[in-house]
Structure formats: structure tokens, C-alpha cells
Amino acid sequence: MTSRWLLAGALALAACTDSRQIVLSIDTTAGVPCDIDRIRVVAKAAGTTTFEQDLKGARLPVSVTLLDDTPNGSFEVDISGLKGDVEVMRTRGPLQFSGNKAIEPVLLASTCTPDAPCALSDAMADGAASPATYRVACATRYNGSMGLGSVEDACTVPGFHKAFDDGSTRPVRLKDLESALLGSGFRFYDRTIHQIWVAKDGYLSFTQDSPDPNGVVLPGPFDRDIKHLGAPPPQQSVMAFWDRLSLRPTGICYALDGVPPHQQLRVTWPHVCLTDVCTTDNLNFTITLEENSQHVVLTYGTMTAGNADGAHGINATVGLVNDATGCPAEECAFATGLCKDGVTPCGYSQVFSNTLQASGVQNMQFVPIADP
Numbered sequence: 001m002t003s004r005w006l007l008a009g010a011l012a013l014a015a016c017t018d019s020r021q022i023v024l025s026i027d028t029t030a031g032v033p034c035d036i037d038r039i040r041v042v043a044k045a046a047g048t049t050t051f052e053q054d055l056k057g058a059r060l061p062v063s064v065t066l067l068d069d070t071p072n073g074s075f076e077v078d079i080s081g082l083k084g085d086v087e088v089m090r091t092r093g094p095l096q097f098s099g100n101k102a103i104e105p106v107l108l109a110s111t112c113t114p115d116a117p118c119a120l121s122d123a124m125a126d127g128a129a130s131p132a133t134y135r136v137a138c139a140t141r142y143n144g145s146m147g148l149g150s151v152e153d154a155c156t157v158p159g160f161h162k163a164f165d166d167g168s169t170r171p172v173r174l175k176d177l178e179s180a181l182l183g184s185g186f187r188f189y190d191r192t193i194h195q196i197w198v199a200k201d202g203y204l205s206f207t208q209d210s211p212d213p214n215g216v217v218l219p220g221p222f223d224r225d226i227k228h229l230g231a232p233p234p235q236q237s238v239m240a241f242w243d244r245l246s247l248r249p250t251g252i253c254y255a256l257d258g259v260p261p262h263q264q265l266r267v268t269w270p271h272v273c274l275t276d277v278c279t280t281d282n283l284n285f286t287i288t289l290e291e292n293s294q295h296v297v298l299t300y301g302t303m304t305a306g307n308a309d310g311a312h313g314i315n316a317t318v319g320l321v322n323d324a325t326g327c328p329a330e331e332c333a334f335a336t337g338l339c340k341d342g343v344t345p346c347g348y349s350q351v352f353s354n355t356l357q358a359s360g361v362q363n364m365q366f367v368p369i370a371d372p
Helices: 120-127 175-181
Strands: 011-014 021-028 038-044 048-054 062-067 074-083 086-096 102-108 141-146 161-163 197-199 203-205 237-242 252-257 264-272 282-290 296-304 317-321 348-353 364-369
Touching: 021 038, 021 074, 038 062, 048 062, 074 102, 074 120, 086 102, 086 120, 102 120, 141 348, 175 252, 237 282, 237 296
Parallel strands: 011 062, 021 102
Antiparallel strands: 021 062, 038 048, 038 074, 074 086, 141 364, 161 252, 197 203, 203 237, 237 317, 252 264, 264 282, 282 296, 296 364, 317 348
């Protein structure tokens, strides 16, 4: 393979007088540009040729034409997805020229990592099935709406699991879900969900490390750090009812059901309490993540407590937060996730914080929006 370029309707890695060629039609399951913003193709035979395509504004799939300049028609191809200068995805393997022009679909999957690259033959087989249907959008914000119907309690799903039934107090990592999450389509804001932390105080987080390793972050408004009034909330989090809560011995229920790409992850806080020791308080709420639509749904069952105002959210915070850096809450619309300029994402979508909900806490749905 030579290092010369040919531009004739497709980008070529090498050119020669031989008419034999292969067109790689490369798509990806990753979010663009949140997971990857560039594709690199390296072809090796007698020599090495490298091609890179910036994906900003690019129309996927990307077409790369390889023309035969090899001694025997065989060569090796490495295809990588990069975020900045960091390689995050990789597939590789041999190709063979035979006959005239052939178009080969290649699906660069999120499960194909630099440490565990996928075989090119597998990527080509996967790519044959309409790769664009697998590609995910990158949400920069969410549209919020109220008044949705109920969602099944995770504690009623066959085979559900429990967390905090051992008396833990700090956020717990749901390690038993991580193999199922690998390669799934679950996303939050602009990131693929690889691990999930559940907190007894009514929220989930998707950060790499514990969102509150010492269990000291107090519930409160998302914009505290913006206003320089306190610590920011746990990042990459969904707050269904962020308050100082106590659990019963049954702990928290969670269940992943359905089949990819239509799975649902439900996490339910059943019969939790606002008192240090549970007696008659009975707060019930569920966070549901939908794989296919990327919707985040908050639903509430019975919400009663000796502190009636507490059960109606007087000390709680509800909403989604990625990284609260955009603008104060009074300038951010939870329905759009945009600051008052109508352009800047808030970095969060706060439904309410420390505000009495006279009619009780309402069911919510958040729909991801991918801005250009």
C-alpha cells in the first residue's frame, strides 16, 4: 500500500492502476461526538497508510476506498474510534482483494476497546444489518414533562436484586450489572453508562468513582456551586427524591429486564423513611432508564410520612444533573434544560429543591435532546 491519496467521490487510502478496490462503509454504535469524534483507518501491506476522518458534521457512515497496491491482494486493517487523541474503540483484521469493487459495511462497536479489539470479520458481519439503526444520539440536555402513568415497581420484577440490605450507608456500586451494561445502549447525557451507583438517599449516579465516598454530601439545590453557596451535587446523577432517608431491612430493589436494545433498568426505594429509624413512614419511588429511547422516568407510589411536608418534598431535590456549570436554577428551565438565553445547556434539569409540592411529588419523564 502506498501513501498517495485519491479523492473521487470517496476518500482513498492508496491509489494504483489496478482496478481492484474495496470500499469500507464505516458506522458506529458510539455516540458522535460525545464518545468518539474521529475515525482512524490504518492499512498495512508492503507499507502503511493512515487515514483519519473528523466526525464533526460528518455524515455517517464514512466511506473509505482501498485500492489494490499489494504484492498478493492481502493486507491488514486497523479501524479506531478516537475522542481527541485518545483511542477508545478498535477493530482489526485481514482483508483480501478479489475481483472488482466491493462495498463492505463495518460496524465499529462500543464493546471493541483498544485492550480488547474486535475481529474485523465480526464487525463486518454486524455492520451488514443496517448499522445506522444502532447509532446513538448524544444528549446535551433533557426535556422534562409531568403527569405520566405509573411504572412497574422493581421489587415486583421476577429475579430482582437488592442493595443496602446489609446496612451500608454510602453509595453502593451495582457490580453485578456491569457485564450486562457492557455493549448495551444505556446512556446518560453524553456518556455511555458503564457502572451504576445507588444511594440510600434517593438517587443514582453513573460516575466512574463513587459520587460520595464518605457519605457527606447533603441534599440541596443543583446550583449551590454555581452560586458559591456549597458543594455541588453528585455528578452524572438522577435524583428521584434526594433527601436524608432511612431504609428498611429489605433495602433497595433493582432489576434489568427485556432484551437489547429494548431493556429497562428499574431501581425502587420501597417503604423508606424520613426518620432515623423506620416506623410508620412509607415513601415509595422508582427510577427507570429506557435503553432504546434513552428516556429517564421518575414515578411515585404512596408518599406518606409523619412529617407530611417532608413527604411533599420540603427538604428534597428532584431532577437530573450532569455537571451543573451553566447558570443558576432561577435562570434554568427544567422543561428544556436550557439557560434563559435559550442556547446554553444548564448542565442539569432541576424539577424542584426544598420546595413544598402541594399536590405531592409528580411523575416525571425526561427526553434526551441532542443539540447540533
